[in-house]
Amino acid sequence: MPTESKKAETIVLHGGSYRADPATSAVAVPIYQTTSYQFNSTEHAGNLFALKELGNIYTRIMNPTQAVLEERIAALEGGAAALALASGQAASLIAVQNICHAGDNFVCSTDIYGGTWNLFQNTMATMGIECRFVDPADPDNFRRATDARTRCYYGETLPNPKLAVFPIGEVARIGRHLGVPLIMDNTACPVLCQPIRHGAAITLHSTTKYIGGHGTSIGGIIVDGGHFDWEKHADRFPMLNSPDPSYHGAVWTQAVKPLGPIAYILKARVTLLRDVGAAMSPFNAFMFIQGLETLALRMRQHCANASAVAEHLSRHPKVGRVIFPAMMDGEARRRADAYLKGGYGGLVGFELKGGRDAGGKFIDALKIFYHVANIGDARSLAIHPATTTHSQLTAEEQHKTGVTDGYVRLSIGIEHIDDIVGDLDQALR
Ligand code: PLP
Numbered sequence: 001m002p003t004e005s006k007k008a009e010t011i012v013l014h015g016g017s018y019r020a021d022p023a024t025s026a027v028a029v030p031i032y033q034t035t036s037y038q039f040n041s042t043e044h045a046g047n048l049f050a051l052k053e054l055g056n057i058y059t060r061i062m063n064p065t066q067a068v069l070e071e072r073i074a075a076l077e078g079g080a081a082a083l084a085l086a087s088g089q090a091a092s093l094i095a096v097q098n099i100c101h102a103g104d105n106f107v108c109s110t111d112i113y114g115g116t117w118n119l120f121q122n123t124m125a126t127m128g129i130e131c132r133f134v135d136p137a138d139p140d141n142f143r144r145a146t147d148a149r150t151r152c153y154y155g156e157t158l159p160n161p162k163l164a165v166f167p168i169g170e171v172a173r174i175g176r177h178l179g180v181p182l183i184m185d186n187t188a189c190p191v192l193c194q195p196i197r198h199g200a201a202i203t204l205h206s207t208t209k210y211i212g213g214h215g216t217s218i219g220g221i222i223v224d225g226g227h228f229d230w231e232k233h234a235d236r237f238p239m240l241n242s243p244d245p246s247y248h249g250a251v252w253t254q255a256v257k258p259l260g261p262i263a264y265i266l267k268a269r270v271t272l273l274r275d276v277g278a279a280m281s282p283f284n285a286f287m288f289i290q291g292l293e294t295l296a297l298r299m300r301q302h303c304a305n306a307s308a309v310a311e312h313l314s315r316h317p318k319v320g321r322v323i324f325p326a327m328m329d330g331e332a333r334r335r336a337d338a339y340l341k342g343g344y345g346g347l348v349g350f351e352l353k354g355g356r357d358a359g360g361k362f363i364d365a366l367k368i369f370y371h372v373a374n375i376g377d378a379r380s381l382a383i384h385p386a387t388t389t390h391s392q393l394t395a396e397e398q399h400k401t402g403v404t405d406g407y408v409r410l411s412i413g414i415e416h417i418d419d420i421v422g423d424l425d426q427a428l429r
Contacts, residue, residue, distance in 0.1 A: 008076060008191045009296040016071025031286045032064045051255060051270070061274055065285040072292055073211070073221050077186070077203045078194045080226025081262045083269050084219065084285055088187060088206020090278035091220030092116050093124075095183050095204050098268045099239055100151045102128030107145040107152075109136040109166060110400045111159035112185070114390040117401065120154075133400075137331075139170035143178070151236065152181050152202075157195060157339065158188040160375070161349050161385055161409055162402035163323050165335040172199025179233030188347060188375065191299045192340045201228035202264065209376025210346070213291040213298055217284040224265035240264065246271050298378060298414055303343020305420060306412040310348045312421050318358070318428050320406070323349035347375060348410045356405040359384045363408065365427035368419060380413035380420055 006014070021030050037056040039045035047053045056062055070082040085091045100106055108120055110133045120131035132150075134141035142153050153175050155166040172182045181201030186193060187209050195203045205211055207219040231253045234241040240263055243249035247270060256263040273279060280288075310324035325336035325344040336344060352358040363371050369382040373389050383389060390403045412420065 006075075011075045012072065012191075012292045012295050015073075015075035016068060018068045018071065029065060029068045029286060029289050031282050032059075033282050034063075035059050051250070051259070051266070054259060059282065060277055060279045061269060063279075063282050063285065065282040065289070066280055069207075069280075069285045069288050069292070070221065072289070073205070073207075074223050076190065076194075076292075077223040078196045078225070079203065079223035080260060081265045082221050082223045083265050083273065084207075084221050084280040084288075085273065086220065086278040086280055087218045088185075088204070088208055088220040089115060089119060090276070091204040091206065091222050092185065093119060094268050094272045094276065094278070095202055095222050096120075096124070096129070096152060096154065097127075098264060098272055099181075099237055100124075100129045101239060104149045104151045105130035105132055105147070106154060107132045107134055107142050107150060107180075109155040109159065110134065111136055111162050111164060111166070111402065112154070112156050113159070113187075114385070114393055114401065116156075116185070117397070118392055135400075136166050136171070137164070139167045139174060142171050143174045146174075146178055146180060148236075150178075150180055152183050154183045154185070156185040156188070157193050158325070158345050158347065160188065160347050161323065161390075161407055163325055163345070163347055163349055164328065164332045165325055165339050167335055168193075168195050168198040168200055168339055172201075175199075175201075179236050181228045189340060189345050191296050192303070192342055192345060195339075196223065196225035196227075198339060201225050207288045207291075209374070210299065210302070211291050211295060211376075212288050213295065213376065213378055214287075215372075215374060215377040215379065217287040219280045219284050219288055221280075222265065222268065224262055226261035228264070230263055240267065244271065246275070299346070300343065301414040302346030302412060305414065305417050306346045306348050306410075307344060308417050309410065309412050309420060309424065313348070313350050313424070316425075316428060318353055320351045320353045323351075323402075323407075346412045348412060350408055350410070351404060351406045352408065354406065356386070359406050359408050360387075362427050366423055367426070368415065368423040369410070369427075375409075375411040377411065378414050380415060380423075381411040383409050385409055 066084040074082040132145045183202040184195035184200040186203045187206045203223045230240045240252045252263040252267045313319045314322045369380045385403045
């Protein structure tokens with residue numbers, strides 16, 4: 001279905017070319033649980049491998065169930081094409097590695113998920129790729145950290161624990177001027193924000209969170225906006241503009257031209273995904289398609305409940321500070337209003353006056369909230385980042401990402417607000 005003029009609520013159900021299964025007319029998307037696909041002829045097989053036509057070869061590289069998810073999420077994000085992967089971590093790694101070689105660098109916001117920080121700071125350093133962390137409060141920090149070997153910028157739309165919305169348009173503009181694409185992790189705000197519409201070149205998600213929505217499956221996805229001019233900045237992107245020895249000398253910006261503005265994402269699929277093998281299973285793709293169908297509805301409820309929780313906590317005598325985009329002022333509030341539409345997300349942070357001990361006691365006393373290292377579930381979740389998700393960071397790194405001893409992160413679910421507030425109150429007592 002052409003979705004350009006359609007709203008998110010419609011795209012999540014109808015986005016992309018799938019209408020019914022071509023073999024059986026089934027309306028629900030079938031789980032194509034197959035490793036491989038029979039070629040029509042040797043000529044057909046040759047054309048597929050030569051990328052003269054796109055089609056299924058082997059499920060490590062593509063699969064019809066994944067393809068429906070990819071088309072729907074590409075439409076939702078306003079992008080040209082997408083690539084489903086085994087996890088959000090795989091999406092972050094491949095999104096950067098697709099254009100970064102040993103000896104290159106990229107500039108990343110300090111406000112990112114702890115696991116991404118570790119991947120970029122430590123694991124990617126072992127590959128010779130340098131991550132330069134900068135404070136996104138001043139977008140110009142990205143410009144200052146850029147040199148001739150800078151291949152991309154990276155940020156999170158609504159990073160926890162700070163929950164200060166990233167200056168997407170501001171950093172994208174700096175990047176466009178210098179020929180550096182912005183990659184946005186939009187995990188925390190599907191539907192609420194489309195970073196590509198604000199100038200980001202690439203968006204990615206951990207589909208594990210809101211898109212799945214039910215805490216059942218791990219997955220990730222990268223969306224190519226299709227409007228970054230990789231050829232114009234050929235010096236910066238030799239990996240897309242010079243012969244690639246890993247695919248019989250293909251020059252991606254040229255080889256892919258007849259197929260559309262998808263050089264970046266097609267290269268990621270047929271080289272990195274082919275080699276690394278971090279494929280999303282067809283079953284998980286099916287689960288994410290189910291989750292996607294109610295995503296817009298759930299996001300509305302997550303946002304309404306989170307706003308009510310933030311208000312309630314801000315009046316509670318045991319709470320020192322509430323961190324929520326709608327309660328910020330100045331530039332942080334302006335960015336929240338500029339980039340989030342329809343709500344301020346489902347995450348709420350707060351600091352207990354009693355510090356670390358009070359934080360631990362509070363979490364142990366919760367009855368409805370689950371104590372888990374996850375966000376975006378339909379159920380309400382809580383965690384103490386200093387001792388869990390951010391514990392592998394040094395004290396200084398924790399401080400930079402906004403984690404303090406008494407900080408508690410809530411991922412507000414879609415239960416009735418009275419029951420959510422009731423559980424928080426009894427645990428605070
Ligand atoms: N990005 C963000 C914002 C996350 O919160 C997470 C996981 O918590 C990830 C990426 C990594 O995703 P996954 O757990 O699916 O690998």
